[in-house]
Amino acid sequence: MSATLTDKRRAVRDPHWLRGLMIGGTLLAAGLLLLLPLAVIFIEAFRDGWRGYLESFNDPYAWQAIRLTIIAAAVAVPLNLVFGLVASWAIAKFDFFGKSFLISLIDLPFAVSPVISGLVYVLMFGLQGWLGPWLSANNLQIIFAAPGIILATVFVTFPFVARELIPLMQEQGSEEEQAALSLGASGWQTFWRVTLPNVKWALLYGVILCNARAMGEFGAVAVVSGHIRGKTNTLPLHIELLYNEYNSRAAFAMASLLALLGVATLAVKTIIEWRLRQVQLASLEPSTVEPS
Amino acid sequence: MSIEIKNVSKTFGSYKALDNVSLTIADGELVTLLGPSGSGKTTLLRIIAGLESPDGDESKVLFDGENVAQQSVGSRQVGFVFQHYALFKHMTVFENIAFGLRVRPRSQRPSREKIAAKVNELLKLIHLENFGARYPAQLSGGQRQRVALARALAIEPRVLLLDEPFGALDAKVRQGLRDWLRRLHEEIHVTTILVTHDQEEALEVADRVVVMNQARIEQVGPPAEVFHHPKTEFVMDFLGQVNVFRGRVEQGQAVVGGVRIDAPAMVGAPAHADRTGDTKVYVRPHDLQIARHMNGAPALAATITRINPAGAVAKVALATAEGEAIQVDVPFEKFRELGLEKGEQVYVAAKQARVFAPEYEI
Numbered sequence: 028m029s030a031t032l033t034d035k036r037r038a039v040r041d042p043h044w045l046r047g048l049m050i051g052g053t054l055l056a057a058g059l060l061l062l063l064p065l066a067v068i069f070i071e072a073f074r075d076g077w078r079g080y081l082e083s084f085n086d087p088y089a090w091q092a093i094r095l096t097i098i099a100a101a102v103a104v105p106l107n108l109v110f111g112l113v114a115s116w117a118i119a120k121f122d123f124f125g126k127s128f129l130i131s132l133i134d135l136p137f138a139v140s141p142v143i144s145g146l147v148y149v150l151m152f153g154l155q156g157w158l159g160p161w162l163s164a165n166n167l168q169i170i171f172a173a174p175g176i177i178l179a180t181v182f183v184t185f186p187f188v189a190r191e192l193i194p195l196m197q198e199q200g201s202e203e204e205q206a207a208l209s210l211g212a213s214g215w216q217t218f219w220r221v222t223l224p225n226v227k228w229a230l231l232y233g234v235i236l237c238n239a240r241a242m243g244e245f246g247a248v249a250v251v252s253g254h255i256r257g258k259t260n261t262l263p264l265h266i267e268l269l270y271n272e273y274n275s276r277a278a279f280a281m282a283s284l285l286a287l288l289g290v291a292t293l294a295v296k297t298i299i300e301w302r303l304r305q306v307q308l309a310s311l312e313p314s315t316v317e318p319s
Numbered sequence: 320m321s322i323e324i325k326n327v328s329k330t331f332g333s334y335k336a337l338d339n340v341s342l343t344i345a346d347g348e349l350v351t352l353l354g355p356s357g358s359g360k361t362t363l364l365r366i367i368a369g370l371e372s373p374d375g376d377e378s379k380v381l382f383d384g385e386n387v388a389q390q391s392v393g394s395r396q397v398g399f400v401f402q403h404y405a406l407f408k409h410m411t412v413f414e415n416i417a418f419g420l421r422v423r424p425r426s427q428r429p430s431r432e433k434i435a436a437k438v439n440e441l442l443k444l445i446h447l448e449n450f451g452a453r454y455p456a457q458l459s460g461g462q463r464q465r466v467a468l469a470r471a472l473a474i475e476p477r478v479l480l481l482d483e484p485f486g487a488l489d490a491k492v493r494q495g496l497r498d499w500l501r502r503l504h505e506e507i508h509v510t511t512i513l514v515t516h517d518q519e520e521a522l523e524v525a526d527r528v529v530v531m532n533q534a535r536i537e538q539v540g541p542p543a544e545v546f547h548h549p550k551t552e553f554v555m556d557f558l559g560q561v562n563v564f565r566g567r568v569e570q571g572q573a574v575v576g577g578v579r580i581d582a583p584a585m586v587g588a589p590a591h592a593d594r595t596g597d598t599k600v601y602v603r604p605h606d607l608q609i610a611r612h613m614n615g616a617p618a619l620a621a622t623i624t625r626i627n628p629a630g631a632v633a634k635v636a637l638a639t640a641e642g643e644a645i646q647v648d649v650p651f652e653k654f655r656e657l658g659l660e661k662g663e664q665v666y667v668a669a670k671q672a673r674v675f676a677p678e679y680e681i
Binding site: 212 | 368397398399403407408409418422423470473
């Protein structure tokens, strides 16, 4: 009996050499292409030991870059959080004309090269741009200043939250909301007590990815920033600047910050995915008792 | 609370879901809306709840004489139970049931203790006393639906609206819940409207059945009346099995293949006018009798094609020489007595038949 069972298993199993090749190949590629560069960042950053590493941060320009990066993320992430919720709510719960167009539109920043999106802002708000004369007349500067960087960041991170929420909310439908309303809950109560708890993990997941991208964005920000040292450099731009000046220790020290952010993001993402799986498993757990 | 629905219509785009429907439901009544999918029964229920709004101003929904057509679902104080339960997944059973009380404005909200007492009372009512701390995912389908019912009852609804509440459950659980719902209704006597496409469920549970088809009401009446005295072909066809023969009408009797069958007219209606044309004659399987030999009474000759004796009645399928299929329900005692076999030729006689006046006569 047991012999036939193992035979059967063997029959549907791939040969050992194939399994070895597949798994080994994947691990090798991941190691070479993903893990090794990550290790190099830290090795280079700590080339002169802790002291050297910390010395790299003894630079006001570096701190300015970090500050601007945090500001851009601090504006972009909440904006996208609110927008993502509103958009996915609208798409999942209502039927309206142009819905599928809106869904495609949300994906636009994924489809367009970040450099192009940066350029569009320059063409709109730059001195020679459409709104340039009006802006300079009113003493407003967007391009080559913090507002432009924030705008570019918002643009490239636009889809993250909405993309996570739309499929989930569409799948969940609106029956729970209808139930809440029929029980006398207001729209606001329904949102806080029913809708939000149902999407909280997906929402958090979207926010984390959004934040990682907001802090790491290079292309779009590079175009609108103007690379003014101590004024309009974000962390990724500052790293490039340092590297081009052959200050590779400082460049890698700064890069280590972004790398750490990436690692932390992955860790949180893993935890959330694990949580989501737990929730799903719990929902599959069969009932123990069926009383009369 | 009594409910009156007056001239309610509803269209979705170009699709007419309800066509000028009127219906009155008395206080404390249990009414089922019965019909095939697409008949408009769920739309009607959702309009009563306020989850859908009817077309135009002439559509009226009156609760105790007051028009609530413009009121939101939350202010109508209705208990709505969804087919797929719609329980709040992230809340325990206790929290689910307490929800309707917790979301009340502060001035009307009962104290913590009162809410707990109410919830425990309801848990007892649905026989789930020890399940308060569980999550919906940890309950079976039948248990979930009872929680949904308790949640709806917590707000002390003026009317209980159930949208195919047992549709997603298996037959055994469904039967149990149906009996339980009937007993519950006798206990709490809240006006209840239940939507179903299961005719057995509708006939078993209801005080009155509303049969719907193609956005209109076909017939309203107590279960026995709609079953035994269907007003239209649709009701005859939808409530239970029926044999349809091609025949004609003569002197108030249906004539099928030379066999005359009594076809009583509706109470109060004139006797059927003669019709020579192609008329549909309806006979229920239990209104047919099988005999081994011609015993003088007119009967159709037919051959047995299939016998299913598993049940309270033996279901016998036959075919006439012309190939027309006939379904006969034979009481089990009678079936044993006759000792019928597949392939046998027998004679089928009808106790009564039903013909319906053509549409334009109504």
